[in-house]
Amino acid sequence: MSADLKGPKRSILYLISIIAIMLILSIITLIQAFKTYMESGHMDFLALLLSASAFALSIYMALQIGVKPPKLGFEQQKVLTVIRCSRCGFESVRNFKEGDYVLKKIGSCPKCNGPSFIYTIFREEEKGKKKAGKINPIPQVKTTAPFLSM
Numbered sequence: 001m002s003a004d005l006k007g008p009k010r011s012i013l014y015l016i017s018i019i020a021i022m023l024i025l026s027i028i029t030l031i032q033a034f035k036t037y038m039e040s041g042h043m044d045f046l047a048l049l050l051s052a053s054a055f056a057l058s059i060y061m062a063l064q065i066g067v068k069p070p071k072l073g074f075e076q077q078k079v080l081t082v083i084r085c086s087r088c089g090f091e092s093v094r095n096f097k098e099g100d101y102v103l104k105k106i107g108s109c110p111k112c113n114g115p116s117f118i119y120t121i122f123r124e125e126e127k128g129k130k131k132a133g134k135i136n137p138i139p140q141v142k143t144t145a146p147f148l149s150m
């Protein structure tokens with residue numbers, strides 16, 4: 001299909017199509033088994049059993065993929081704020097609070113009592129899964145801005 005679909009999304013679509021095919025096949029087999037029963041009075045139990053199990057399995061799979069993705073999406077979005085001292089460079093990290101913005105003055109440094117400010121705000125990625133790179137949406141500027149010491 002189209003290339004703009006990302007990996008996990010595409011695999012879910014793939015699973016959904018498999019589930020849909022399994023559902024359709026099991027329904028067809030079920031109808032076919034009933035037709036045979038109506039015509040000849042003979043019930044094809046094997047076909048009935050197979051279609052019933054395929055039906056149950058596809059519903060089970062649908063429930064599995066239907067439940068998991070939203071749970072993953074909501075739990076692991078944690079926003080953190082890094083507070084940095086403009087005098088000694090001491091950094092501390094705390095949870096993001098409403099009203100936080102980069103370069104906002106935040107009290108004084110616990111080490112040297114110098115003026116502290118919000119250095120960066122970032123969203124923490126899934127724990128454990130990806131620890132490859134630091135996420136820094138705001139470019140790191142090393143210079144101490146003159147207005148911070150005012």
Ligand SMILES: [Zn+2]
Nearest residue numbers: 085088109112
């Ligand atoms: Zn300090």
